[in-house]
Amino acid sequence: MERLTPRVQILWGVVAVLLATVLAGVLAGVTFWFEWRFPTAAIGAFLLFAVLLLGHAHLRFRLWRYELQDDALFLHRGVFTRVRTVVPYVRVQHVDTQRNPFERALGLSRVVVYTAGSRGADVRIPGLKPDRAESLQERLRALAGEHEADDGV
Structure with missing residues (x-):
């Protein structure tokens, strides 16, 4: 079984960070719309989304054959x-x-x-x-x- 080149992790990682940014932005917009005023929630959400999506990208690379x-x-x-x-x-x-x-x-x-x-x-x-x-x-x-x-x- 052949594997993909490790460089694909960079591409998938960039996509993961962009998706985490969008998801955190949506969450920030929702909290602003409802006037919940939790600016740190968006930062925490971004970090959580980024870690989860980067982990997914890494596992995706490791399992692809x-x-x-x-x-x-x-x-x-x-x-x-x-x-x-x-x-x-x-x-x-x-x-x-x-x-x-x-x-x-x-x-x-x-x-x-x-x-x-x-x-x-x-x-x-x-x-x-x-x-x-x-x-x-x-x-x-x-x-x-x-x-x-x-x-x-």
Whole structure:
């Protein structure tokens, strides 16, 4: 099983702090609206939210795994709800690599595997180095091509 690059924790950590800021801001707005006047509550809430969300981001990183096997891509992820996904290569339609501006700044990339089907028709592998994402994309493309001949349709 392969792991994600540790740099993805920075990205997920920044998202966690931003979300904690928004949640604490909403709490501060509610207390101001109802004139409860507890300014320290917003600071305490921010700290609580930040610690919980940063912990979640760290656990998310530690639990994320993927593996290319002979006939399928296996994904293991999830903190509260553990998700194990099996993507048979014969179901792979196409594979993309994607990088948003934050990922580019951190030297990260993600692979998106689009599959046949309507529910959950794509799976994402985040937190990869760009060269690993490209090699994974090529490998998945090759494996999907090899298994296309095995498709009985």
